Amino acid sequence: MIPTVVWGTGNVGRLAIRAVEAHPALHLAAVIVHRPDKVGRDAGRLAGLDHDTGVIATDDAEAVLATRPRAVVYAATGDVRPDGALADVTRAIRAGAVVVSPALYPLYDHRSAPPEFREPVAAAIAAGGGSLFASGVDPGWGNDVLPLLVSGLGTAIDGIRCQEVFDYSTYDQPDSVRDLVGMGRPMDHQPMMLLPSVPTMVWGGQIRMMARALGVELDEIRETVDRRPLETTVTTRTMGVFEAGTQGAIRFEVQGIVDGEPRLVIEHVTRIHPSCAPDWPVPPDGGDGAHRVVIEGRPRIEVTVEATDEGENRSAGGNATAVGRLVGAIDWLVDAEPGLYDALDIPLRPAVGRLGRKRP
Structure with missing residues (x-):
């Protein structure tokens, strides 16, 4: 052994x-x-x-x-x-x-x-x-081998979207959730993870791997970021209180641009409570987390993976x-x-x- x-x-x-x-x-x-x-x-x-x-x-x-x-x-x-x-x-x-x-x-x-x-x-x-x-730990397979494997089932591919949708109210890592991502911080606070070029530093390599595997040249990698405040104060099981008016949800994309269009996208939709940004994507069963790969093309293919561990904790399941x-x-x-x-x-x-x- x-x-x-x-x-x-x-x-x-x-x-x-x-x-x-x-x-x-x-x-x-x-x-x-x-x-x-x-x-x-x-x-x-x-x-x-x-x-x-x-x-x-x-x-x-x-x-x-x-x-x-x-x-x-x-x-x-x-x-x-x-x-x-x-x-x-x-x-x-x-x-x-x-x-x-x-x-x-x-x-x-x-x-x-x-x-x-x-x-x-x-x-x-x-x-x-x-x-x-x-x-x-996004998990990694959701941004590299899974989308590439599923892409091989298509006849024509217009784009690939890898999506993580998570409610972090059950996630026990306050340093990352509060300090790195900025949940519970004032809306004028700039979280380290959302600084320009940081998302590309973290997820750009996976965009480049997909491009390499698909045999396409990237024009560039772009980032988009959106943030929403909590409308009411919430209390989480593992990390305590998050005040109304502070950051309660973030949504960002790291986009691989091919021929002027975002063809390869890694997207994160992260909340500290399901009441925040309810119009953004949610897990299909209304739970606290899912990973999704969408292949736009012919045929359109969508695969959603939900994993649980430590009881029904999907944040632990993804890890x-x-x-x-x-x-x-x-x-x-x-x-x-x-x-x-x-x-x-x-x-x-x-x-x-x-x-x-x-x-x-």
Whole structure:
């Protein structure tokens, strides 16, 4: 079995622990945490499992990497600390590990990544013999392999739209929701995620990957952003009160322009409460989240994916499918040559050995 480390135990990390535990080819070897109150706790409890795993969380990353684990799921955030995330990932690669991670947005399409991101990773691969596969928690497959797979069912394609529609009132990540995205902040506050060029930094790589796979040239990548205030004060289960008049919903698009038209679009419609912007797209069943791919053309094709985890939590379900894609790639990457891989390199494979397997 492949000794695998999970680095970080937040919304993505606890799902990664479960995914590693469930995978028949992987063995949970260690868990790295940052918060002092998590040190010394069993990984199973940190992941919300009903049993201990025997793996005790540590904050000593150097000691863990010194054991030269074969694989690392890097689940620590890179949203507000991209340099720190890049440094951690390159350390793991230099230790010879295959690394899978959603944290490094510019490397989703490494061919178009800035040199300051790509070159340190390439140097680490050359020095240590590890690999990296970076893909998103949007989930990533909803913006790359799924739309491309479905596009092959059409006769003529006019455009592709990848859409995430989410109510984040059940999402337990206030730093991202309040600070990065700006929910609950005054409408004159400029959220970091909505600064000009930032959406393209995060999702532009997936636009470029789709264009490359479809064999089309992009004229440019454009952004559109719309924001709505809350009309009434709301209280969420996980993140508390959001006041009336503050930002309650955002809608933005990252558009790949082909022959002057937006042909490849990644769209996010995000709310902190379903009462905000009710005229915007909503999940088909009125729930709290969905991912949709629309192929405009002949025929018109629409695919909606809804995933739940941790009860009926669709925000966790979306993360869980993204984690499943990353963790499911580990054994393939271990058998492949060392290198820097993207979503088009990693095949989609059946869940071999997992049908009927007891849940962790």
